[in-house]
Amino acid sequence: MERSCRVAPIPGIVPEPDMKPYDPAAGITTLSQDLIRLLGEESVLAGQSAERAYDCDAYTVDRSRPAAVVLPNNTEEVAKVVRYCVKHSIPFTARGAGTGLSGGALPALGGVVISTKRLTKILEIDLPNRRMLAQTGIANKKLSDAVKHAGLHFAPDPSSQTVATLGGNIAENAGGPHTLKYGVTSNHVLGVTMVDPLGEIVTFGGKHFGGPEFDFVGLICGSEGTLGIVTEAWIKLTPLPKVVRTALASFDTIRGATETVAGIIAKGTIPAALEMMDSGILKAVSAAFGVTYPVGTQALLLIECDGDDVATVEAEMQAVREVCQSNNCLDIAMAETEADRAKLWTARKKGVGAMGRLAPSIVTHDGVIPRSKLPEMLDFVYRVAADAKVGVANIFHAGDGNLHPCFYFDDRDPEQVKNVVEAGEAIIRKCLDLGGSVTGEHGVGVEKIDLMPLMFSEADLRMQGKAKAIFNDGTLCNPCKILPNQKSCVEHKMRWRGMAW
Amino acid sequence: MVALPNTLESIARWVAETPKIAVPSSQGWGAPISPQAVGVDLSTYSGILDFPVKDQIVKMRAGTSPAELQQALAAEGYCLPTLFPDLQPNQAPFEPLARSQTLAEAVAFGLPHAREAQTGSWREWLIGTTVITGDGEIVKLGSSVVKNVAGYDIQRLMIGSRMSLGLIVEVTLRVFPIAALPKSSLIVVREGEPGAIRRVLDSDFEAESVKPEVLAHDRNSGTVWLESAADQGPKDSWTHQKGTGIFEGDPVAKWMHRAKEKFDPHAKFNPGVWGIF
Numbered sequence: 001m002e003r004s005c006r007v008a009p010i011p012g013i014v015p016e017p018d019m020k021p022y023d024p025a026a027g028i029t030t031l032s033q034d035l036i037r038l039l040g041e042e043s044v045l046a047g048q049s050a051e052r053a054y055d056c057d058a059y060t061v062d063r064s065r066p067a068a069v070v071l072p073n074n075t076e077e078v079a080k081v082v083r084y085c086v087k088h089s090i091p092f093t094a095r096g097a098g099t100g101l102s103g104g105a106l107p108a109l110g111g112v113v114i115s116t117k118r119l120t121k122i123l124e125i126d127l128p129n130r131r132m133l134a135q136t137g138i139a140n141k142k143l144s145d146a147v148k149h150a151g152l153h154f155a156p157d158p159s160s161q162t163v164a165t166l167g168g169n170i171a172e173n174a175g176g177p178h179t180l181k182y183g184v185t186s187n188h189v190l191g192v193t194m195v196d197p198l199g200e201i202v203t204f205g206g207k208h209f210g211g212p213e214f215d216f217v218g219l220i221c222g223s224e225g226t227l228g229i230v231t232e233a234w235i236k237l238t239p240l241p242k243v244v245r246t247a248l249a250s251f252d253t254i255r256g257a258t259e260t261v262a263g264i265i266a267k268g269t270i271p272a273a274l275e276m277m278d279s280g281i282l283k284a285v286s287a288a289f290g291v292t293y294p295v296g297t298q299a300l301l302l303i304e305c306d307g308d309d310v311a312t313v314e315a316e317m318q319a320v321r322e323v324c325q326s327n328n329c330l331d332i333a334m335a336e337t338e339a340d341r342a343k344l345w346t347a348r349k350k351g352v353g354a355m356g357r358l359a360p361s362i363v364t365h366d367g368v369i370p371r372s373k374l375p376e377m378l379d380f381v382y383r384v385a386a387d388a389k390v391g392v393a394n395i396f397h398a399g400d401g402n403l404h405p406c407f408y409f410d411d412r413d414p415e416q417v418k419n420v421v422e423a424g425e426a427i428i429r430k431c432l433d434l435g436g437s438v439t440g441e442h443g444v445g446v447e448k449i450d451l452m453p454l455m456f457s458e459a460d461l462r463m464q465g466k467a468k469a470i471f472n473d474g475t476l477c478n479p480c481k482i483l484p485n486q487k488s489c490v491e492h493k494m495r496w497r498g499m500a501w
Numbered sequence: 502m503v504a505l506p507n508t509l510e511s512i513a514r515w516v517a518e519t520p521k522i523a524v525p526s527s528q529g530w531g532a533p534i535s536p537q538a539v540g541v542d543l544s545t546y547s548g549i550l551d552f553p554v555k556d557q558i559v560k561m562r563a564g565t566s567p568a569e570l571q572q573a574l575a576a577e578g579y580c581l582p583t584l585f586p587d588l589q590p591n592q593a594p595f596e597p598l599a600r601s602q603t604l605a606e607a608v609a610f611g612l613p614h615a616r617e618a619q620t621g622s623w624r625e626w627l628i629g630t631t632v633i634t635g636d637g638e639i640v641k642l643g644s645s646v647v648k649n650v651a652g653y654d655i656q657r658l659m660i661g662s663r664m665s666l667g668l669i670v671e672v673t674l675r676v677f678p679i680a681a682l683p684k685s686s687l688i689v690v691r692e693g694e695p696g697a698i699r700r701v702l703d704s705d706f707e708a709e710s711v712k713p714e715v716l717a718h719d720r721n722s723g724t725v726w727l728e729s730a731a732d733q734g735p736k737d738s739w740t741h742q743k744g745t746g747i748f749e750g751d752p753v754a755k756w757m758h759r760a761k762e763k764f765d766p767h768a769k770f771n772p773g774v775w776g777i778f
Contacts, residue, residue, distance in 0.1 A: 214658050219657055437648075470760050
């Protein structure tokens, strides 16, 4: 299935007259040697194996090979490489652990990939002020591990947190199960040091939120590496809750579960996590791990309430129970111990992996709707899957209204692939019809560029182009991302609107 | 001061035709705005547009007053998590949101509050805005859902913009359950009219909170309210200054100029409010 983007370029977004892929043969013949001279031999990768290893992130549908990969050790080295690329008109793209799900780290025009793999140091821990300065190549979980002894953590917890980097989290404004209560990454970034698209080292913020200036940190978070390369960040550390209560509620109808989600929020209760899994996921998890659920279960809600005060948390959990019961839940299992808690989280944490048993290919979508529309939306998802004759399972951040329908199918059958593509598009369009978003946490990258005009008007997109141009009015820093204005960039070979896990 | 027309389209036409527009702070915050600009009374464009409780969001016209908003939210058990609804009479001068006349003003000045450390502030609450550009385009920034990573988060650039990047006409906020409000630790040392609000690190709090010019302090959010505003407060503090807080030569000034050039190239909105453009 070969086709390119179908959306016409939006006039006036960013003037980009000539967006051709970087051709190493026509470019600088001494690229690798030059980079070695700048950073040393041990910090430069080139050749076919490097090109293949870095030609995509976890969104594998589109690929583009870099001419070289560099592994700088500090901010100054990143700046040196950027200045070199600017001087010689070579595109460059930052990359963390490569776990991104929309192609944000894809070197769309080739050129140089700047990996943050070696930027893994924690530079300062300021416990009294609950903040930490770290290089951005460090894995998310290591940030929390470093301050666990002090009863603190870095709250954003994407599923990939054992490997996903702080820089990647900032670029994608990563979420996770507990962002319902604690907020996404941008709410936890106090300041950044960034190499701008011309190679200048700049800093914003650092100590507090707010200040007598525009909130540039808020803009940089979620900009997918298109405004510069963030190399260090001051992050906010959040106290670990003293009390955690975890419940797993089972329902014999999907509607019972989805009505419960909106009902809990309407009651003035915001759990720390409110996740949903349907019978497709349970079937896979039961087969893979032998876990059983009450007979007749069609949907599970994993609900976690936390806080510093037992009475408040218990009151929240009681409110949750009442809403579950009013929606005829079959059973509510409560975790008594940490081992119980881990067991209750099994379906949520291992659900997607277990789905590998169901079919050769899985595509996971990412869309958002107002959570009150969940019942209507889930009905729509099942209807679309049935019409397309493909399997679907749902495992998602229900509290945020952030859907992740997973289609399972056989990608060797072109008819099934076509049906999955169409079903995915129908779901994202429905998200927008219901007042939602084309992406809640995976980002736009190259994957969803041609969906942006469905969500934003031309005037909206022009404004976004202006925001980009504050920092990046050229074509070299992570080109071909977010804005639908660069049609020569990526010929999309096969657009599944999702990612094979 | 003129009232705004009552539809987005007519506001947009008016903006396009008006060379300089002033949206002054009701509290006199910011540097003086050029007298050549036509003053707008944003409070004439007010009203809650949508408050779907189950979705935990509220959408309103920008001139809606914080008091009206808090009342509407409280009826459903929600609020913007400032000192409301526990505000004591003697604390009123130390609650900037209660003092500001419109929601847009509160966003445009990025007002701090006494529960900020526990419940966040505008970067977390503001999920979308509608803005009129100098050319009279109606532009939607952000979204209407609590989680969204589609495109650049320009709505966050409007926080603290002092209405100098575009005219904010609609605001969509994430709201917070009253039942989960943490306790406030605001202490009023002596009554008076605060001239400045500063954010200080916890490690500096002991020393900062006992200074003679301090009127009130809040340990949880590391905030002190001062009697008078220094024109050049410490750069790393939140200073709710009468003046600018930003000076030419400050590294961030370069980026503010760039943002201003891109969003408001004809310097139509609030000319002078920053002192630097």
